[in-house]
Amino acid sequence: MISDTWHLFNKYMTITMRMPLWALFTLIQPLIWLLIFGALFGKFVQTGEQNYVDFMVPGILIMTVLFGSSWSGVSLLREISAGSVDRMLVAPVSRVAIVLSRVMHSAVQVLAQTLIILIVVWVMGSTISMNPINVVLALTVIFLLGVGFAALSNGFAIILQREEPLVMIGNLMTLPLMFFSSALVPTEFMPKWIQLIAMANPISYAVESVRAILTTPIDTMLFFKGFAIMLVFAFATLAWAVNAFKSLRD
Numbered sequence: 001m002i003s004d005t006w007h008l009f010n011k012y013m014t015i016t017m018r019m020p021l022w023a024l025f026t027l028i029q030p031l032i033w034l035l036i037f038g039a040l041f042g043k044f045v046q047t048g049e050q051n052y053v054d055f056m057v058p059g060i061l062i063m064t065v066l067f068g069s070s071w072s073g074v075s076l077l078r079e080i081s082a083g084s085v086d087r088m089l090v091a092p093v094s095r096v097a098i099v100l101s102r103v104m105h106s107a108v109q110v111l112a113q114t115l116i117i118l119i120v121v122w123v124m125g126s127t128i129s130m131n132p133i134n135v136v137l138a139l140t141v142i143f144l145l146g147v148g149f150a151a152l153s154n155g156f157a158i159i160l161q162r163e164e165p166l167v168m169i170g171n172l173m174t175l176p177l178m179f180f181s182s183a184l185v186p187t188e189f190m191p192k193w194i195q196l197i198a199m200a201n202p203i204s205y206a207v208e209s210v211r212a213i214l215t216t217p218i219d220t221m222l223f224f225k226g227f228a229i230m231l232v233f234a235f236a237t238l239a240w241a242v243n244a245f246k247s248l249r250d
Contacts, residue, residue: 001094008093008101009108016109027113030064031120037184054128057121058138058210059183061114062203063174065142068110069150070173073157073166076102080161099154099245103238106153107146114142128214137223138210144230145206148237149173155241183207205229 037056076099079085088098115135122130129135156169178184180194181203187195198204209226212219 001096001100004094004097005101005104008097009104012101012105013108016105027064027116029067030060030117033063034060034121051127053121054126054215055186055211056184057118057126057128058207058214059178059181060121061117061138061142061210062145062181062183062207063178064114064117065110065146065206066149066174066178066203068113069106069146069148070153070170072102072106072150073153073155074163074170076154077157077161077163077166080157095246096242099151099158099242100238102154103147103150103241106150107143110146111139111143115139129216129218134213134218137213137227141206141209141213141223141227141230144227144234145202147234148202148230151234151237151241155237155244158241158244177201177203181207202229202233 034053034056076085085098089095118128118130118135121128152173153166153170157166160166160169180197181201182190182198183203187198187204190198205226209223209230212222212226
C-alpha cells in the first residue's frame with residue numbers, strides 16, 4: 001500500500017508540476033480577499049493590540065486549503081468517468097492507495113500554496129511570526145485540514161458518481177464554512193446563533209489553532225486543542241473515503 005501510494009502520488013505531482021500556472025492561479029483569489037477585506041474591515045474590526053491583517057492571515061491560509069482541497073474529488077470523478085480507475089482496479093494496485101495518493105497530493109499542494117501566501121504577506125509587512133518552528137506547526141494543522149477536506153471531496157465523488165452534485169457540495173464546503181467561522185471576524189462579533197454553528201465547524205478550530213501559533217501572544221493550549229481536533233477530523237474523513245471506495249468496488 002505504501003509503495004503504491006508513493007508511486008501514484010509521484011504521478012499526480014508530476015502532472016501538477018507540468019502545469020505550475022494552474023496551481024499558482026488558485027492563489028489569486030485568497031490574495032484578493034486579503035487585500036479587499038483588509039481594506040474594508042481593517043478600521044472597523046478591533047482585535048486588541050493586533051492589527052486586522054495579522055488577524056485575517058490565518059483565515060486566508062485556511063481559505064486557500066478549502067478552495068484547493070474541496071475540489072479534489074472532481075479530478076477523481078473524471079478519472080472514474082474516463083475509465084482510468086477501472087484500469088487500475090484490474091492491476092495489482094492497493095485500493096487504499098488509489099484514494100490515499102489523491103488525498104495526499106491535494107494536501108501537499110495546498111501546503112505549498114499556503115507557504116507561498118505566508119511569504120507574500122510577510123513581504124507585504126505583516127507581523128505574524130515567521131519562526132520556523134511556529135510555521136511548521138501551523139503548516140501541520142493546515143496539512144491535516146487539507147487531508148480532511150480532500151478526503152470528503154473524494155468520498156462524495158465516489159458515492160455520487162456525478163459532477164453536478166459534487167460541485168454543489170464543493171461550494172457548500174467553501175464560503176459558507178468560512179463565514180460561519182472565526183476566519184474573518186472575531187467570535188465576539190458574531191450573533192449567538194452563528195457562534196453556535198462556529199462551535200461545530202472544524203474550520204473555526206483550524207483557524208484558531210493557526211492563529212494561536214502565528215500571532216502574539218502565542219497560546220500553545222489553544223494550538224494543541226485545534227491540532228487534536230484536526231487529527232481526528234483527518235483520520236475520520238480519510239477512513240470514510242477509503243471505506244466508500246472499497247464498498248463501491250467490492
